[in-house]
Amino acid sequence: MNFTGNNPSIHPQWQPEYFGDAIVVNGKAWPYLSVQRRKYRFRIINASNARYFRFSLSNGLPFVQVASDSSYLPSPVHTQTILLAPSEIADVIVDFSTSTTNEAILKNDAPYPYPTGLPVDQLNGNVMKFIIAPKRAGPPDRSTVPASLVNYLPATTEGAVQKRYIVMYEYTSNAGTPTHLYINGKRLEDPATETPKSGSTEVWEVINLTGDNHPLHLHLASFQAVKAQELVNLDVFKACMTTKNDAVACNVANHATGKLADIPAYERTWKNSVKIDPGYQTTVVVKFNLVDTGAPYPFDATAEPGFVYHCHVSLSVIFEQIPDRLTFYF
Numbered sequence: 001m002n003f004t005g006n007n008p009s010i011h012p013q014w015q016p017e018y019f020g021d022a023i024v025v026n027g028k029a030w031p032y033l034s035v036q037r038r039k040y041r042f043r044i045i046n047a048s049n050a051r052y053f054r055f056s057l058s059n060g061l062p063f064v065q066v067a068s069d070s071s072y073l074p075s076p077v078h079t080q081t082i083l084l085a086p087s088e089i090a091d092v093i094v095d096f097s098t099s100t101t102n103e104a105i106l107k108n109d110a111p112y113p114y115p116t117g118l119p120v121d122q123l124n125g126n127v128m129k130f131i132i133a134p135k136r137a138g139p140p141d142r143s144t145v146p147a148s149l150v151n152y153l154p155a156t157t158e159g160a161v162q163k164r165y166i167v168m169y170e171y172t173s174n175a176g177t178p179t180h181l182y183i184n185g186k187r188l189e190d191p192a193t194e195t196p197k198s199g200s201t202e203v204w205e206v207i208n209l210t211g212d213n214h215p216l217h218l219h220l221a222s223f224q225a226v227k228a229q230e231l232v233n234l235d236v237f238k239a240c241m242t243t244k245n246d247a248v249a250c251n252v253a254n255h256a257t258g259k260l261a262d263i264p265a266y267e268r269t270w271k272n273s274v275k276i277d278p279g280y281q282t283t284v285v286v287k288f289n290l291v292d293t294g295a296p297y298p299f300d301a302t303a304e305p306g307f308v309y310h311c312h313v314s315l316s317v318i319f320e321q322i323p324d325r326l327t328f329y330f
Contacts, residue, residue, distance in 0.1 A: 006177045016170075016178040017050035017212075017313050019112050025128045032129040037097040038141035041066075044092065046084045050313045052114035052213065053127070054083045058105040061098065064145055067091035069272040071222070071291065072150035077266040083110065085215035087312035088273045090266070093145055096132050104130045113212040115278075152270055153294050155224040155285040162202040164194060165247035168276070168311065169238070170210040181210065181311070185245030192306060196221075196288045199296030204284045205256075207231070207247060208276045209238050212313075215273045216284075219307035222270040222291045227283040230258025234279055256281040273312055 005014045022029045046053055055063070065077045069089045082090050096104075106127040111117040170181045186193065196202055204223070208214055231237055232255055240250035261277055270291045276282050289296050301307070 007173050007179050010173065010179055014180070016181075017113060019051055019124075020049070021123060023108070023124055023127050030126060030128060032131055034131045034133070035096050036133045036138065037099070037136045039093055039095045039097070039143050039145075041091070041093050044084065044090045046086050046088050048086050050086060051112055051124070052083060052085050052110040053108045054081055054110035055127070056081045056107045056109070057094070057130075058107055059099055059101040059103070061094060061096070061104060063090075064093040064095070065090055065266040066093060066145070066149060068267055068269050071152065071270040073266065073269050074151050075148050076145050077264075079264075079266060082266065083264070083275075085114075085213070085273060085275050085312065087215055087217055088271075088275075096130070097136070097141065099132050102132050102134055104132065106130070115213055116211065152291050153287075155226050155270070157203050157226070157283070157285060159201055160203045160285070161200045162196065163205065164202060165205045165207065165252065166216075166309075167207040167241060167245070167247055168210055168214060169241060185241075188308070188310070194309070195302070196286070198301040199289045202286045202288070204286055205247070205252070206274075206276050206282045206284055207252070208278050208280060208282070209234075209241060211278050213278060214276045215312040216276050216309065217273045217312045218286065218309040220297075220301060221286050221288050221307075222272070223274060223284050223286040224270055225263050225267065225274045225282050225284050228261040228263060228277055228280045229256050229283075230261070230280055231255045232258045252281065 003013070005012045006016065007014065025031050044055075057063075060080075062078050062080055063082055065079060065082065066073060067089075068091070072091075076093075082092065084090055106129070108125055108127050109120055111119055112124070165184070167184050168181060169185075171179050173179050184193065206216055231252075234255070237250055237252070237255045241247070244250055261280060267275075270287070274282070274284055287294075288301065
């Protein structure tokens with residue numbers, strides 16, 4: 001990273017995001033893994049600073065996703081691509097027994113910043129290689145993927161004790177470079193404005209007025225996106241929010257009337273991070289309790305120092321050249 005920041009006259013140590021030159025998996029740049037012709041289960045963590053990954057396999061094999069972040073899906077999802085934001089986790093199965101090739105490249109085609117940034121190149125468009133054994137070795141693979149997994153308590157807005165509007169807006173210099181990002185016009189160090197109660201369910205209407213997708217992360221709570229609706233007359237709403245910082249006062253109901261965005265099946269479970277599309281209002285059901293049982297936490301969740309919510313794109317300077325990182329468990 002450039003240690004002077006992108007606006008050195010304003011705050012010389014602030015960078016809005018960083019994209020590395022190398023894709024690193026488990027500490028190795030563009031590694032390979034030899035695999036047998038059987039099923040493998042991978043738990044993939046996107047530990048990059050700001051890069052989104054949209055995975056696919058070069059030989060056309062599908063992913064069977066069974067979990068997202070810390071929760072299982074209701075049933076396995078077969079998909080050719082998986083989009084993973086910083087801090088997000090995908091738990092997937094790949095069956096190499098059906099491969100028609102002896103090699104497969106794990107590809108990435110997510111623009112950076114996502115979704116309207118630069119296209120990938122030969123370096124950041126390749127993640128790692130699987131070298132597939134030419135024939136089955138060892139005992140036969142008798143493993144199966146269950147048809148159903150875990151049915152948690154449903155994500156519903158009914159019974160929510162509070163609705164909150166969480167608005168993200170990025171401020172820029174006269175030259176158009178980002179200077180800072182506030183939530184509801186507040187800084188990270190400002191006093192807390194959200195004080196939920198343990199055991200409660202809330203609905204958060206999260207509005208993204210920046211140009212990029214943001215992975216929203218809530219410490220401790222589990223949450224799930226149930227709706228994402230485009231904002232119309234966006235410039236009018238932005239102009240109002242920069243002065244009032246109040247979505248209701250800026251008549252958000254008249255703006256959140258555009259097209260609905262699809263929430264992928266592999267994200268329809270209780271999450272640690274939820275992607276917030278730019279120019280959209282995303283309705284998120286937040287549970288401040290144990291999603292398995294609905295019971296309150298077995299400790300005082302309101303005690304100091306409290307918990308934070310934030311975008312998981314890192315907004316800091318680190319004085320070294322950092323690659324884009326992934327971690328695979330298998």
